[in-house]
Amino acid sequence: MKSLLYKWLFIGLIWMSNVSFLPHPFYVSVTEIEHNAKDKTLEISCKIFTDDFEKTLRAAYKAHVDLYDATQKTAMDKLVSSYIIKHLLISVNGKQASVQYKGFELQDEAIYSYFEIDQVPSVKKIELTDNILFDYQSQQTNIVHITVNGNRKSNKLENPQDKLIVEF
Numbered sequence: 001m002k003s004l005l006y007k008w009l010f011i012g013l014i015w016m017s018n019v020s021f022l023p024h025p026f027y028v029s030v031t032e033i034e035h036n037a038k039d040k041t042l043e044i045s046c047k048i049f050t051d052d053f054e055k056t057l058r059a060a061y062k063a064h065v066d067l068y069d070a071t072q073k074t075a076m077d078k079l080v081s082s083y084i085i086k087h088l089l090i091s092v093n094g095k096q097a098s099v100q101y102k103g104f105e106l107q108d109e110a111i112y113s114y115f116e117i118d119q120v121p122s123v124k125k126i127e128l129t130d131n132i133l134f135d136y137q138s139q140q141t142n143i144v145h146i147t148v149n150g151n152r153k154s155n156k157l158e159n160p161q162d163k164l165i166v167e168f
Contacts, residue, residue, distance in 0.1 A: 027137040044115040056136040089129040131162040
């Protein structure tokens with residue numbers, strides 16, 4: 001009887017210790033901005049978990065969203081482009097930039113969307129608003145990496161904080 005009690009206590013302790021290792025949901029996107037001095041452009045990529053992004057797009061546009069369906073690529077391009085351009089605003093050297101959508105691709109469980117800003121010969125200051133998925137999750141965190149002349153600066157924006165100023 002005593003050994004049976006110890007066995008159950010042992011199993012209970014193992015189970016309780018494993019509970020703390022259960023995955024906890026986290027909501028994060030990563031935006032990379034890199035100045036290409038040769039081409040005088042800012043190259044931008046946004047990495048977002050596909051399932052979170054699909055749910056956000058469905059809610060925002062009240063539309064069927066399936067980023068994995070290649071036959072829907074044109075329709076999905078419009079939704080991805082529209083959403084990101086609305087939620088990622090960038091000013092370079094004090095001037096509001098025109099962000100051009102280049103496309104998206106799926107890699108594992110994430111979507112990478114690509115953008116470009118032309119006619120940027122140099123970068124002294126970038127001001128941005130990044131509230132991607134803030135309308136989806138109150139726990140959303142957006143990581144922003146900006147690289148100019150090999151100098152990389154990284155910041156974290158936690159919902160509702162969505163503004164960032166980086167000087168080089």
